[in-house]
Amino acid sequence: TVVPPCCSQDMGHPVPVIHHTDLYHPHNDPDDHWDLATLYGLMTRGNIDLKGIVIDHPLNAAKESNEPTWGDPALCAVGQLNHLCGSAVPVVVGSSNPFDPDTDYASSGSAGSGVDFLLQTLEESLEPIAITVTGSCRDIAIAGKAAPDLFQEKCRGIYLNAGTGTTDQSKGANQEWNVLLEPEAYRAVFEIPCPIYWVPCFEAMDFRVATYGSYWTFNQREILPALSQPLQNYFLYALSRSEDPKWLRYLDGKPDPDLMKQFSAQRRNMWCTAGFLHMAGLICDMEGMIHFADSSVESVFSFEPISMTLGSGGVKDWRSDPQSTDRFIFKVRDVERYPCAMTAALKTVLSEIAPSEVKVRIEDATGPLVSRTFAILKDRIEHRCSARVIESASDAEIVLTIDADL
Structure with a gap:
């Protein structure tokens, strides 16, 4: 070799x-x-x-x-x-x-x-x-x-x-x-x-x-469903020949399930x-x-x-x-x-291309407390760190998924 x-x-x-x-x-x-x-x-x-x-x-x-x-x-x-x-x-x-x-x-x-x-x-x-x-x-x-x-x-x-x-x-x-x-x-x-x-x-x-x-x-x-959601959207934008001029904002949110089904089959x-x-x-x-x-x-x-x-x-x-x-x-x-x-x-x-994650563990937390804590953390991250929170997970553990350029 x-x-x-x-x-x-x-x-x-x-x-x-x-x-x-x-x-x-x-x-x-x-x-x-x-x-x-x-x-x-x-x-x-x-x-x-x-x-x-x-x-x-x-x-x-x-x-x-x-x-x-x-x-x-x-x-x-x-x-x-x-x-x-x-x-x-x-x-x-x-x-x-x-x-x-x-x-x-x-x-x-x-x-x-x-x-x-x-x-x-x-x-x-x-x-x-x-x-x-x-x-x-x-x-x-x-x-x-x-x-x-x-x-x-x-x-x-x-x-x-x-x-x-x-x-x-x-x-x-x-x-x-x-x-x-x-x-x-x-x-x-x-x-x-x-x-x-x-x-x-x-x-x-x-x-x-x-x-x-x-x-x-x-x-x-074999690969597309396993990728991070923003990267899935990157591929969907290309594969669908999207005419949406908002190519950056297209990366946000949940991937279109119909497009995921269509292109995962190819x-x-x-x-x-x-x-x-x-x-x-x-x-x-x-x-x-x-x-x-x-x-x-x-x-x-x-x-x-x-x-x-x-x-x-x-x-x-x-x-x-x-x-x-x-x-x-x-x-x-x-x-x-x-x-x-x-x-x-x-x-x-x-799989290396994925948003960053910040996990906060809350012991013996109730649902409302978790929601309020998440809201506070979301506000502080977005306004003090120039980042944008994309999604979260509830219960006793909060997962803040943020843009990778933080």
């Missing part, structure tokens, strides 16, 4: 991360909302330090469809999770201009806010940063061509969630969605002089769990969870328990050192190469147990 250079246990503090995504509202595929919440969960656990989020320009993915069926970058989703986690992760929108392999980006000036943000964040960081790519490769490719030396010095690894493990054209080699968004940019990422952790979305384009593909699926009822395709864990210096055992990457337990996934040959459309060929130190491919070590393990791990990470 390749132990990532960004192992949080070795570093003694969270791994700095930039997340690049095609996150929209209304969504194209809501797996991106699950992925974003996963990163916030890892940040809440103390495994990563999310330095920023770059969202693909909405017209990026419309090249073959003229007009996208999805909405604009989901800045509201970032705002919701920032609020729930008491954080202030910055978000920018990527370039609207396609990657041009013949352009000298190093001398052509600004290439857009997304690229500028990437380069500035790398430049100002005191330590190398990990980058996740779960959408188009456009901004990463432009940034890598503009400042290859900066990536060599300051990027500890690019986790590239794109492509297929197979190189057989008859099985869909280089025909995966994220590749087709911009094939030349996809190819260019592999030329950036930093470690590349390649996470093919599929082994072949058949939506099956396989050895060299990260794809897995779960039923949303299956969700996923691709990025294992790569996120590895990036954070973590592994997942066969039962879905999370451990530090240098643990002796057997992980359900690994990264295999490889050497590769590039073609005009992306990866032409690759082979296992134990001597490689900067190119790796994702590998499922147990195809049968991988989906259940990922489901358990995802549930564990997302």
Whole structure:
């Protein structure tokens, strides 16, 4: 197993991360909302330090469809999770201009806010940063061509969630969605002089769990009902393609039972969870328990050192190469147990995103006394601590559930 250079246990503090995504509202595929919440969960656990989020320009993915069926970058989703986690992760929108392999980006000036943000964040960081790519490769490719030396010095690894493990054209080699968004940019990422952790979305384009593909699926009822109510509302807002402009207040109160029933019954395709864990210096055992990457337990996934040959459309060929130190491919070590393990791990990470609780024990209390005590505590918390009480439990124990940013 390749132990990532960004192992949080070795570093003694969270791994700095930039997340690049095609996150929209209304969504194209809501797996991106699950992925974003996963990163916030890892940040809440103390495994990563999310330095920023770059969202693909909405017209990026419309090249073959003229007009996208999805909405604009989901800045509201970032705002919701920032609020729930008491954080202030910055978000920018990527370039609207396609990657041009013949352009000298190093001398052509600004290439857009997304690229500028990437380069500035790398430049100002005191330590190398990990980058996740779960959408188009456009901004990463432009940034890598503009400042290859900066990536060599300051990027500890690019986790590239794109492509297929197979190189057989008859099985869909280089025909995966994220590749087709911009094939030349996809190819260019592999030329950036930093470690590349390649996470093919599929082994072949058949939506099956396989050895060299990260794809897995779960039923949303396995996780959604177990999450905190504000986080449930975050998902319901995205899954229902809500048009409610009050996206922050949508997090309040009880989740809509009809929407919970509707969306708990749906299956969700996923691709990025294992790569996120590895990036954070973590592994997942066969039962879905999370451990530090240098643990002796057997992980359900690994990264295999490889050497590769590039073609005009992306990866032409690759082979296992134990001597490689900067190119790796994702590998499922147990195809049968991988989906259940990922489901358990995802549930564990997302369970970290929950409101804070303050418990007050009242001995031999009567109902009216508990109610009056709760009212007093609620008033003091809301007016003196700039927090808002969401719910309570009665009887002899009062539970005040408050916003996490207290």
